[in-house]
Amino acid sequence: MTPAEQATWAEAQRHVASKRWDQATLLLQGLLRTHADATPVRLLLSAVMLAQGGVRGAAAQLVACLPTLPADLPQICRVAQSLSRLGETVATLSCLAHPEIERSQDGQALLALAHVQQGLGQHRQALALMERARQAGLDSADFLYFHALQLQFNGRIDEAETELEACLAKGTRFGRASLTLARLRTQTADRNHLDAVQARLAAVTADSEDHAALEFALYKELDDLGRHDQAWEALQRGNRIMHRRLGYDAAAGQALVDAVIEHFPGPVRAAQPADDEGPQPIFIVGMPRSGTTLLERIVGNHPQVAPAGELNDFPRQLRWTADRHGHAALDLPLLAASRTLDAALLGRRYLQQTRWRAGGRRYFVDKLPPNFMLVGFIVQALPRARILHMVREPMQVCFSNYRAFFGDAHVYSYDPVSLAHHYRQYRRLMAHWHAVAPGSVLDVPYKALVRDTAATARRVLDFCGLPFDPACVDTTGNQAPVATLSSAQVRAPIHQRALQEWHGYANALEPLRLALAGLD
The missing domain is CATH 1.25.40.10 (Tetratricopeptide repeat domain)
Structure with missing residues (x-):
């Protein structure tokens, strides 16, 4: 210049x-x-x-x-x-x-690019960049934590455990690292981290996010050991800290669902589909911790389907089409900007940005649970898409959310009353989609999926226009990376244990059960 x-x-x-x-x-x-x-x-x-x-x-x-x-x-x-x-x-x-x-041998830049690859769901590429960053000299506690996450996402659980232990050995009181380490496997009386977690709790800054994460880690360790009373006390402490830090605006949550229902009074009509036979998405929506990852593994095992993971593409293309910047998947300003939305353009943009994920197959799975808010837009924009809705019984899914620790991602999850309120809004909106777009969404009960996997998989694949393949029900052979809270467990054989998880805390969860009364 x-x-x-x-x-x-x-x-x-x-x-x-x-x-x-x-x-x-x-x-x-x-x-x-x-x-x-x-x-x-x-x-x-x-x-x-x-x-x-x-x-x-x-x-x-x-x-x-x-x-x-x-x-x-x-x-x-x-x-x-x-x-x-x-x-x-x-x-x-x-x-x-x-x-x-x-x-390049710039470790910090390589790490930054690894995070970009992770955001795209390219976990093998992200791990390769992190390995290069490690060779370039990165060895901080933060780096070791993120490297461990990528090892976990890629199924290298033993290496992830070693890396997390190295992270914590640096003297850090990094709560998320302790929680991730606790979740990697089932703790036993002979092999657990109780003493280490309690020592970090004694030194952590009170009411910090690290404090909350350590309480969740303590809960996980005690729960695995069957010490339910102490585990529940730790879980309550962790949730109370996060609820005080983040809060939950029930009125705003209800107003948004009201606005979505008003925006789609019905019937929801699809835009004219583009005249092409390229790869199409199979959306999986629902509450977090409802079994969406398991369903993705089953559908993604089909030879004509590519599992793409949790994609932010549809919410981002909705914002591009409406030309309205923001960070939430949906908010009132975006809804207002979408009143004259070009749904066909939204569909084209989405497919342009995602079809590479199919790798030559007929379908790819787009599994982002909060897309349940956007079902109306999906139906309008992508007439050939399939939408699967994972349905889990209220107490099961709410307890699974309550013990999850999502950071600041799902603020309703840290308080039983807030959790029940959010669940009711979710159910209300899904009922609306069934009413205004009948036949567009298939409900997939979690209980049926784990109790009669083959029959449920047949029904799901038939809805998607796919022939049944016995390989779909063997999730142990699926080596695709997984970047959700289920990543350490989803490669195990399908089981029914999760149906009973909350029963060990039934008395303590009575207020939640009453708040959810009338919902099945």
């Missing part, structure tokens, strides 16, 4: 710092007229557009970086991270193929 252009660049940055978006936009667009290949300018202009609520223009600026992306790893990281957050998945993959990445 010339001295004058450098002055313009500095002035634009000052405008951005003061949130003078219009002035910043004019200056940045002026710089691009003479420096169309200036990646930092496009990155900043994209951020300015996002700050004003727009998505399409911001995404277009990022995509325009790709043809001239320099051999500068920090810039490659920033572009890849930004593209991924806006749902430009194909462009993100192109960015991740930059030859500079293969040459």
Whole structure:
């Protein structure tokens, strides 16, 4: 840049710092007229557009970086991270193929790119980048924790356990590491981490997230040992900490469901399907911890189906189509912006960004439980898609949520009253989808799936237009990565133990049972 252009660049940055978006936009667009290949300018202009609520223009600026992306790893990281957050998945993959990445020995940059790959559900690639970051010298407690997670997601459980122990040996009181370690296997009287968890609890900052995670870890260890009274006390302490930290706005949750129902008064009509026979999605929706991962493993075992994991693609393409930036899968401003939504465009965008995941197969599984909020949009935009709804009995699924520890992802889960309220809203919305889009969603009972797996799998595959394949019911042979809370257990044979999990705490859970009374 010339001295004058450098002055313009500095002035634009000052405008951005003061949130003078219009002035910043004019200056940045002026710089691009003479420096169309200036990646930092496009990155900043994209951020300015996002700050004003727009998505399409911001995404277009990022995509325009790709043809001239320099051999500068920090810039490659920033572009890849930004593209991924806006749902430009194909462009993100192109960015991740930059030859500079293969040459680099920058451990921090490689770790950042590994997180991008993880966000895309590319867990084998993410692990490979983390291994390179390890070779480049990364060895902090944070790094060891994230490396252990990738080892776990890729089914390398023993190595994950060793890495977590190395993380905690550095003296950290990292609560999530203790909780993940406790979850990797069933603890026994001869082999457990009770003393270590209790020692960390004695030193942790009170009422912190680490404190809560350690209480959840203590619960898991005690529960495995059958010490239910002490386990319940630890679980309550952990949940109370998180509920105090995050809260739950019941009125807002109910208002959003009310608005969705009002937005789709019915009947929900599909857009005219595109004239192509390319790969189509099979959506799996429902409450977290309802068995969605197990269902994905079964369907994903079919030779005509590729399991793609938990994808954020549909919510992101909904935001792109509505041109409304935000972080939640759905909120009131996005609903308002979707009143004149081009559903056919949404469907095309989604398929453009996801079909590569099928790997040449007829279908790919898009398993994101909160997509139950978006069923109406899915039906409108993707007439050939299949939607499977995992249904688990109220006490089972609510208790499984209550003991899960989701961080800040599902704030309703840390309080029995909030949990029951959220569950009722979820059930109300699913009943609405069945009423306004009959035949679009297949309910799959968890109990039937684990008690009569073959018969239930036949019904599911028939709904998806697929012939039955006996290999579908053998989840032990599925080596695909899993990045959910079930990743340490889902490779085991299918069992019915989870049907009874809450019975050991029946008395303590009586308030939850009463709050859920009348729901089966």
